[in-house]
Every structure is written in C-alpha cells, then in structure tokens.
Amino acid sequence: MSRLIVVGGDAAGMSGASQARRLDPDLDITAYERTNWVSYAACGVPYYVGEDVKELRQLQARTPDQFARMDIDVRLRHEVTAIDITAKTVTVHDLDTDTMSQEPYDLLLYTTGARPLFPPIEGLDLDGVFQVRTLDDATAIRAALGDTPRHAVVVGGGYIGLEVAEAFRNLDVPVSVLEMADTVLPRTMDPEMGELVAAQVRELGIDVQTGARVDRVVGVDGHVTGVEAAGITYPADIVVLGLGSAPNSTLAEAAGITLGRTGAVAVTDHQLTSAEGVYAAGDCAEAFHRISGAAVNFHLATVANKQGRVAGTNLGGGDASFPGVLGTAITKVGDIEISRTGLILSEATAAGFDAVATGLRSSTGSHYWPKSTQMRIRTVVDRATSKLLGAQVVGGPGSGKRIDTFAVALWMGLTGADLEYVDLSYAPPFSGVWEPVNIAGRKAASVLH
C-alpha cells in the first residue's frame, strides 16, 4: 500500500488529499498541519472580523473528523521540519509533545502555502498589531475589538487591506489605509483604476492614504498607539498588516527541490516537482500564466484548490493537467465591486507585448433603469492582434462578476472583434442592449494598428 504524506493541511493540501482518496481507496494518506486548523477559508477572515460571519467554525470547510471519515489522517499541530527526497522520509515535529519522528512516504504533496511579508519596520511586535491570515489571527483581532478601539490603521492597500478596512468601517471604527505605492491595488490594477477605487472607498468614509510608506509603528507600555508614515502619525490602537506574502518554499529548497524564478516551487503541468514522487500545489507553487507564458506565483484560493485537485488526481493514479492561470480576482468594499483578470498594462509591456489600455464608462443596467450604477471597464489589449491581455472592472452591485466573462475570453484568446459580437445577455435591469463587455470588445478592436 502506497503512502501519501501531505505537508500542510489547507486548501491545496486537503483538496489534493480528498481527490487522491476519491481515485485510490487504498492509498494511506496522512496530512500534517502545524496550526490548529485544516481546510479553512482564509478569505473569510476579514468578514469574520467585520462580523458578517458570526462564528469562526463557519470558515472551516471541513473538520479533521470529516477527513477521518474519508480515511484521511489529519495531524494538527504537527510540523514537518525536513524532507529527505532520497530516503523518501519526512521529519515531523509534534508541537504538543515536542517529539520528533521520521515518517516514510511513497508520494508527497507539498502544500505549505505562503508566509506573510514583514518589512523591517520597528514596532511590529507591539500588542495590537495583527496579521489577517489565519483563523488564530481572526480570533485575536476579534478579541482586541472587544476593547472597542477608537482608531484602526491598515497597512497595505491590497485586496486584504481594503477588505479589513471595510470590516472596521462596518464596526464603526475609524480606519486609515496606508499604502506605500501611489495607488491602492498597485500590483493588480492599473494606476487609473486604483485611483478610482481609492476615490470611491474614501466616499465610504474610509481614510485612504497613498504614497504612505510606514516608517515605524509606535506604542506605549508595549501596546500600539500609532503608525508613522511619510511624516504623519496616524493614531491607532489596532493595526492590521496586509503587506503581501511570499511562498513558503524554504523546506522544499532545503530538501533540494527546484524552485522557480519566483521563489516558489517549480512544477510541471501535472504539479510534479523536480523530486520523484513529490508534488506541489497552491501558494507555495508556481503556475503557468496563460497570457504572459511565464511562471508566476499567485496566492489565491482558487488556484490552490484547482492545483490541489490536479495534484490529487495524479497522486491517486489519474492523469490531470493544470491548464494555467489568469490571476482572476474579485473583491468588494461596501457596494463597490472590484475585479480583474490577466495582465495589467505594465505587466503586459514587461512581457513583451505592444500593449495599450482602453476603457469605457458604462452602467450596470440600462440608462433608464433606476437602480443602474456606474461601472468602469478597462482592458489591456495587444495592438498587433487586438487580443485581450487583461481586464479590470470597478462598479456598483452586479458589475464585478463580469470579470468572469472576460476571463473566458482571455482564456480562449479572443480578439476585441470576437468579443464585440459574442451573444451576451441583456435586459434593462442588467445592462444596456450592447452589454458593456461587448462594447469593451469593440473598443479593444479599435486599437488594432
């Protein structure tokens, strides 16, 4: 009987373990997870903080007991500290008993996820400074909120930063978002769209500061009292860091498993690493970007689940390929929906495309529909072919999921002219008779030179 060891029990790992089990009932499967939680929805943490989600357990997709019923042995608070790819063993540290053991494997799924980035800023160790990644972080923040904070600061204006800022706003805690770049969402949206987001988020009563590099976090008696950024001190009795993350590839690197240019584990389209029998998936692994053709490393639950499932199929004796990513993502702040797919303009240019951005203002319904809200669409287009390379949407309710229509278009390599005439749906509450995505296609077609 073959033995599969899963290193890391979140989305990619448990998705892979489950899929391997479905295909191979005889596989011996053990998953080691160093925290108290498996298979949890990290994306839900801001909504637990904001009390949209009442109970922490709601964020757990499946419990260890449920995995046990699938004959998957989940070991919480067990940290894998080394992998020997020649002997095919892992070293496991039981954090509760503080004992070490060697465990043999035939197959290994490396799904260690990502670790938060900590810039060298003084004061990050003060009480009241939090990450927002794990369910333990969630618990800690909710406990701190019990002390009814008067001012919150969120460091970082990416998706998570904006979502946490919305959470504070929903709790009536005044909040400032400090983003060191010139616009929010600097890595995922073009600056023009980032500025639009910042302006709309400010209208919700959230203070958004761009060009605000944090110099230090200050405190009194070990507890945070403020954040200094670009010469200004923002008072804060709670600070949440949303500073991005890096792939957790240290253990793989130490084992001699090949990392890619991104620092994440290099994998084939079957999620196989350079080591025999060792697969990797999720935040710690690279993925093929279908537009740029490059290996990338996104930390998105969607990618983790899909890669985990592909790895699990192959681990279970099946044959599956992961077809790549576009970096499609969505979020909301209040009623503002924000979504994107593919390359932003600077990425497209860096990837060698003669790229140009084009955009349109439209609305989420017919011009005469009273509940229509504004929507801005921006596309990044290859001038040589008019193929769409990326799309970004910012608008009111109903706008954001239009990104999925663009995602399929990008996935299949549609040109602007193709997209203009795709038969998309229309009724006055949902769009103009020319669906804005069709019009975006027309605009994209017009850049052909």
Place this chain on the structure above:
Amino acid sequence: MSRLIVVGGDAAGMSGASQARRLDPDLDITAYERTNWVSYAACGVPYYVGEDVKELRQLQARTPDQFARMDIDVRLRHEVTAIDITAKTVTVHDLDTDTMSQEPYDLLLYTTGARPLFPPIEGLDLDGVFQVRTLDDATAIRAALGDTPRHAVVVGGGYIGLEVAEAFRNLDVPVSVLEMADTVLPRTMDPEMGELVAAQVRELGIDVQTGARVDRVVGVDGHVTGVEAAGITYPADIVVLGLGSAPNSTLAEAAGITLGRTGAVAVTDHQLTSAEGVYAAGDCAEAFHRISGAAVNFHLATVANKQGRVAGTNLGGGDASFPGVLGTAITKVGDIEISRTGLILSEATAAGFDAVATGLRSSTGSHYWPKSTQMRIRTVVDRATSKLLGAQVVGGPGSGKRIDTFAVALWMGLTGADLEYVDLSYAPPFSGVWEPVNIAGRKAASVLH
C-alpha cells in the same frame, strides 16, 4: 450618390443606418417608420408599466432630431407597402397625408421587426386588452392603470409575460399569469427550470397557472371582465397578451425575397438577402445558431442591434460578418434572476445531439456569506464530447449574469473539463472558492461516456 432606404426604424434599422453613416458620409439615408417612434427600447415597456421607468421618452434611445444631425432622414408614420427588387423602388404610404409615393433605392435595409401573435381567441378586441410591444401600447396600459384595476391577467408565461406580471405586482394589482404549456418559459427553459421559476414567482404573490389554455376573453359593455382558461374564469379588468411574435416578413415575401424555413428573411452572414442590394436584420431576419448549426429566428434586441450593425457596416462599404447567435437571454421577477443560453434539452435532442442535462444547486456567495442566495444551474451537454450545448440559471441577486460566462464558453466550444478549470473569480460575497460555473463544468465533464 448612393441612396439607402431603411424600412423600419427600430433597433436593427437605426443601428444599421447609424453604422452605414459612420462608414460612408456621402450615403443618402432615409428611414421609414410607420409608428410614432424610432429607436425605442421595447424591452423597457414592462418597466414603464410598473413605474420603474417614469417617463416614456426615457425609452427612446435616439430621437428623429438626433438622427437628422447624423444626416439620416427619419420619416415617422410612413409605411413602406411594397418593394420592387427589379426596379429598385419602394412604395411609401404617408399615413398622415394618406399619399403614396415611389422612392428609388440603391441599397435597402429591411428591418420590419416582428408582429405579435394573436391566437383565434374570442374577445381579444375588448377594451382593456393590451399588447405590450410598442410605446403606444405602454401609453395605453398606463392610461388604463389610472382607473386602478382590481385584477389583471397576463396571457402567456414567457419573458414578457413574467415581466408584466412583476409590473402589476409592483403596482399592487393582483395578477394571474396564464400559460398554456405545462411550465412557464416553455420555449427557452427546460421544464424543470420552468417549474422552479413558477414556484419562486408564486412566492412573490403572483398567481401562476400552467396548463391554462385561454378559451375566451369575456366582457361587459365592450370592456373586459375576465379570462376563461381550462374551465376557470379569472376576473380581470385589464388583460395583457404576451403570446410571442412572428417575423414581419410579408412585405419581403411579396417582393420575391427568399424566406427561410423559420418564415423570416433568409440572409447571408453579411445580412444580405436574395435580392441585390437588399439587406435584412433583426426580428424579421434569420440568424445562424452556433450550437445547432441551424437558421433560427429570435426576437431579441441584442441580435437586432448586432445584425443591424453588421448590415450597416456592409452597406457603408465595409466588410463585416455576423458570427451567429446562442439565444442568450436574461430577465428578473422581483429578486429572482432567470437566464439562459444555447439549446434547451429538447432542442439539443432535436438537433441530433446525444444530449443530457446536468445541474447543481449552489449559492451566489460562500456558504458562510450571510447574503448568499440560492442559485440553480442546469447545463445541456453533448455526451459524445462533453461540450456544453446550453445553460440555464435561476437564482437570487448576482446569479443571472453568470449566463454570460457560459455564453463565451458555448461560443468557443468549451468542454466540461475545459470549463472546470477556467480561472474564474472568487471572494466570499461572490461565490464559493469553486465558482459554480467551474462546478457546472465538472458536472458536464462527468457525463462523457
């Protein structure tokens, strides 16, 4: 200078005229329209009836004056009564002066739209019985509503019937929908989905009767008092007919222009008819169905506008092809969103596919997102290839526009396995981590035999 005559001044005609003008500033363009209105949004009429739209003029996309500024001569209340494709003339009846004239053309755009179907039911001529197609209908219904009706009956449970029923509900007028088929939306949704729609619409307080073929409409003193259907009399002081429509191809047929199997005007992918210099577009013209490969005749504003634009490009000296249709459509009743694309199961079987339907229940957000609403997705799949042939969605706010994601997938011939892994967006307020469209792909892939 070439002379273009447009026969019928609604979506297809005016879209074509505008596009021809953009390409050819020298073209002499005259559009004849027999009603009082050009370029109006018929799809908005139910929302004017329901007072979501306050002013009738809001439904007019462009006025004759606006077309005049584009050097397009719009003649309202001018009916073209004959076309001579040999002499290249049309006979025009000026309805106000009751004079006839012959007008020469070099190019002709035939965009006469559709006419409502009237079954041979007694009593349709009673006062208080209305169509819901034109802005004049809209005015008449709103006038009748000024008399505060106590009971309304809508005959026909298609899109328009349901939309008008919603309008009455919004006005607190008790309403019954009488549909002769066993389910509502019988031509556009599979019966299982039609039943789901009917059940949800009933929960809104709208009486929906299926298997209710209307025997006659009854009245007193020339005014409607009720509708008899399947042995039951439904009291009504206002009745609206939503009984479908047929292509307005009589004039073309009389001119010797070839009609297709559907009874609509046969056209090439350039929208050219069998007659030299004569193009057709919109409800009166056929379209190529990309899934069945058959010529079809849909009465959808989206198709009319797109075909009109293609015709206009060719009329203006350009070169455009219409790439076909999927029959994508969407509507809502209250908060229920209803959408569809491609073939329903019976159509797929009739088209020769070894087709099967598969479905899933999902929700519009993560399971832990408090505002998530239910969503049912059904796909029609080719068992030989697992290619998607059709999709239908019924669900709460945010569900309906997912049909556009399916539409691009159908447009490009994606299999279920393809669709399972397309990189679609996720955040807790918008979907589960596996977007329901991805899961629909997985389900579709599973039917492969």
